[in-house]
Amino acid sequence: MAPSIDELSVSTIRGLSVDQVNAAQSGHPGAPLGLAPAAHAVWRRMKFNPQDPKWINRDRFVLSNGHACAMLYSLLYLYNYDLSIDDLKQFRQLNSKTPGHPERLDTPGVEVTTGPLGQGISNAVGIAIAQKQFAATYNKPDFPISDAxxxxxxxxxxLMEGVSSETSSLAGHLQLDNLIAFWDDNRISIDGDTACAFTENVPERYKAYGWHVLEVPDANTNIDAISAAVDEALEITGKPVLIRLVTTIGFGSKVAGTGGVHGAPLKADDLKQLKKSWGFDEESNFFVPSEVASYFAEKVEENKKVQAEWEKLFAAYKEKYPKEGAEVQRRLDGKFPDGWKDNLPTFTSKDKAVATRKLSEGVLDYLYGVLPELIGGSADLTGSNLTRPEASTDFQPPSTGLGDYFGRYLRYGVREHGMGAIMNGIDAFGAHYRNYGGTFLNFVSYAAGAVRLSALSHQGVIWVATHDSIGLGEDGPTHQPIETLALLRAMPNTSVWRPADGNEVSAAYVAAIEGVDHPSILALTRQGLPQLEHSSIEGALKGGYTVWPVEGKADIIIVSSGSEVSISVDAAKLLAEKKGLKTAVVSIPDFFTFDKQPIEYRLSLLPDGIPILSVEVLSTFGWSKYSHEQFGLNRFGASGKAGDLYKFFDFTPEGIAERAEKVVAFYKGKTVGSPLHSAFEETK
Known part of the structure; x- marks a missing residue:
């Protein structure tokens, strides 16, 4: 009896997947062999257009277990995305479009970068939140322009990684019934049978989270049962859905059901017997039966018609609702509203001292009114981070009475890592969302995995990271970040702002909002800071500028950030008054932005012939590229009042002046080159 088109399609997906791994002699064939029927059942139901992979109302597919990416690439090829057979043959090779784990920048059709486990399902929660918010904001009766x-x-x-627990819990609370997750229950991890470490009752756990749970006990072969589960899941309201798929890793192979098939190519004889069992030529590679190619091509054409109908709907929407239509179109075009920066808060030195977290609150209040795409929240620290705009509504299920789905303020709960992964998902949805999340700077470390993926994936999420130093005071070393900025500054494609006053806070937000291709971390103070005499938004937007100039050649330059800039200015005044030393002060609120400036500009601030001292009440690591000597804190903090701590660690005008004087004396008569000089400057 000839196989059905569904069976033939599944065999083709399996064959392309194992051939990729075999060609590379590297990869994970086990999961694709077990999951291919489910993948086929889901993808044939999804709406998407390979020729327009960013269509806003497409259904989204996230492969959280990213090691199974050979299966994803097989599907993308079969559905006529911009992948060729040659691309599949280059699986895991340098500069290929089929890397070892899915990367959203490398492969058309890949929604999010996955690999670190637990991140993908957490991204999916973020995508679901964004879709709910977008739909609640813009859908009209008879105009469901967003229903993906x-x-x-x-x-x-x-499921073992903690980040998925954080985000699954929140998804249940938020009643995200637009999210359907499929658990590949094959009972194998790298260490072998999951019985060695993972014996909890997952379905009951997810029911406790507020999910609806379905099960398919024979998902290796029963495409009809999987499809029926998908049909049922699509009808569920008020809950996200988890479908348990009982599969066999490496199904059909000689090493099926073992850890050996998780991350190693199949042996040649095993490949042959598999292909024979599918009715394929044993010697064939990357084989696609003509009827399978035709089947998938027909699906693509059907989906093109679905998008075409949506385009007609959206055109009618814009005609009937011109204001909302213009706003949606602007967002889809990736443009900001005209004049959105015109009335940002600005300050002079006559304005009172204010904590930069409080200044941040004022900027967020302003931005909330001019950027409908701005959405954000806090990891249970709203009152400390000051992240909730006064006019905002909470994003909550309408049934709870706590808010509505059109709300733009998210209550993440104590879930920093989950928040970071969800933020990546919101960004991945599209529609020009500019989204932020608040926590203490020290606890961004909890979310380093998600931040790293933001940077790797070029996702423009924003972290409002308050309590940025020992200046937070009495909570002590557990809460006082010392090494955190060094960690974040070392991360490629990451902007880390530590503003020194109100103008620099406004600049940091402009850069972060416009920085759509990299994450931004805004490190903000709990304690009040004075408004600097020579600060400006324009200067700060260069990442570094002189905030205390001197006439003629300086004897020393102090380079600093954040709360230590004003102390450094006071030290410069003290040095001029007491020692007759001309001391310029340069503020570098963001290394990432400053490093992008022309070398001529950077050398104008940090020139040859002048010793430079860096001052920051955090780890000195990284400051050597801007200074000859560093004054910082290379130990953990202490519990006490902020003022007492600054005095104890000598971060006072007198303490800085004393060290600056010693630096001048040490370099007197010596040749001093700028620390910016590098043999590799032209290739950076």
């Missing part, structure tokens, strides 16, 4: 679903595959490893 989010499908996610995840494995045992994803």
């Amino acid at each position: 679903k989010i499908f996610c595959f995840l494995g045992d490893g994803c």
